[in-house]
Amino acid sequence: MSKINAIISGIGAYVPDYILTNNEIATMVDTSDEWIMTRIGIKERRILKGEGLGTSDMGVKAVEQLLKKTNTKADEIDLLICTTVTPDMQFPATANIICDKAGIKNAFSFDLNAGCSGFLFGMSVASKFITSGQYKKVVLVGADKMSSIVDYTDRSVSPIFGDGAGAVLFEPTTEDIGFIDEMLHVDGAGRTHLHQKAGGSVKPASHESIDAKEHFIYQEGQPVFKAAVKGMADISVDMMKKHNLTNDSINWLVPHQANLRIISATAKRMNLQPEKVMINIEKFGNTTDATLPLLLWEWEKQLKKGDNLIFSTFGAGFTWGAIYYKWAYDGDKI
Numbered sequence: 067m068s069k070i071n072a073i074i075s076g077i078g079a080y081v082p083d084y085i086l087t088n089n090e091i092a093t094m095v096d097t098s099d100e101w102i103m104t105r106i107g108i109k110e111r112r113i114l115k116g117e118g119l120g121t122s123d124m125g126v127k128a129v130e131q132l133l134k135k136t137n138t139k140a141d142e143i144d145l146l147i148c149t150t151v152t153p154d155m156q157f158p159a160t161a162n163i164i165c166d167k168a169g170i171k172n173a174f175s176f177d178l179n180a181g182c183s184g185f186l187f188g189m190s191v192a193s194k195f196i197t198s199g200q201y202k203k204v205v206l207v208g209a210d211k212m213s214s215i216v217d218y219t220d221r222s223v224s225p226i227f228g229d230g231a232g233a234v235l236f237e238p239t240t241e242d243i244g245f246i247d248e249m250l251h252v253d254g255a256g257r258t259h260l261h262q263k264a265g266g267s268v269k270p271a272s273h274e275s276i277d278a279k280e281h282f283i284y285q286e287g288q289p290v291f292k293a294a295v296k297g298m299a300d301i302s303v304d305m306m307k308k309h310n311l312t313n314d315s316i317n318w319l320v321p322h323q324a325n326l327r328i329i330s331a332t333a334k335r336m337n338l339q340p341e342k343v344m345i346n347i348e349k350f351g352n353t354t355d356a357t358l359p360l361l362l363w364e365w366e367k368q369l370k371k372g373d374n375l376i377f378s379t380f381g382a383g384f385t386w387g388a389i390y391y392k393w394a395y396d397g398d399k400i
């Protein structure tokens with residue numbers, strides 16, 4: 067029997083309509099378009115507005131587009147995984163809520179939280195369910211309503227994040243293509259630099275925790291920045307070395323979008339030509355779990371069967387890693 071490989075066979079995504087510009091942020095905190103562009107590389111980000119709307123509402127839109135584009139019926143899906151740090155609720159899983167809203171009745175589903183590496187870790191998990199031979203159609207959703215945990219009076223955090231969702235379909239193939247290799251890491255000691263202090267079992271939400279703004283993102287920018295540059299650059303170069311990849315044989319770097327300076331440092335260490343680096347941080351900011359699928363969604367038409375992609379991420383946890391993936395279809399024929 068020939069070996070089963072896992073491929074991504076389609077992409078859907080959704081970003082909310084509301085555009086939060088740097089100039090609007092500058093009306094909330096002491097900052098400027100120039101500072102944000104120079105230090106982070108973000109011009110604007112999308113924000114989900116509307117009472118009662120959460121991560122699943124963006125996730126379901128991405129999934130519906132994915133099903134339509136790939137001509138897949140909701141009841142054909144075997145498994146749906148949602149990677150998020152902003153679930154609709156602590157429980158049940160946002161993945162279950164997305165399935166319910168999308169009419170996906172025959173699947174099991176669960177959430178996965180690996181900070182900004184969530185979608186990367188999710189790719190690893192989704193591909194294993196395919197290569198096991200047991201499941202044929204696995205949907206991986208990366209979605210976050212970061213605006214629900216951003217303190218818009220904190221200038222060190224508010225310019226960074228945006229809301230959005232992306233979804234991909236994993237399917238089996240016997241062709242020598244698709245998911246090839248992964249290098250995934252965590253260091254839980256890094257949690258001190260980036261976390262949400264209250265709302266979990268250690269410190270359940272209370273009047274005091276809300277007054278102290280402990281339900282918002284807590285980030286020490288500099289240590290995270292240093293660890294992110296080292297983590298993403300080292301792991302990407304390690305993956306290149308392991309597979310004898312050169313800057314010429316790599317077609318695309320698909321990097322997490324946290325800071326343009328982190329992306330540039332990674333590409334530089336890989337000695338990669340700038341036109342091979344997918345970047346959309348300027349218009350979407352850091353959408354956490356949605357950055358990688360939003361990139362694939364935007365670049366889909368340029369992707370060709372057989373292209374060598376390196377995915378690379380760093381996030382809260384700390385979590386970081388790289389995936390080597392050979393693209394499975396000509397995007398311009400979609």
Ligand code: UT7
Pocket residue numbers: 096097098101102105106182221222223225286287288290291294323324325328352380381382
């Ligand atoms: O995706 C999850 C992983 N997260 C990341 O990868 C984020 C990594 N960290 C970063 O991207 C950067 O550290 C930040 C964008 C968060 C901050 O940039 P930075 O260049 O590291 O700035 P900094 O924290 O060292 O602050 C430098 C100065 C400070 O002023 P003083 O103390 O030098 O007077 C800050 O108060 O910039 C000030 N500052 C700002 N000024 C204008 C901080 N935020 C702002 C702001 N506008 N929005």
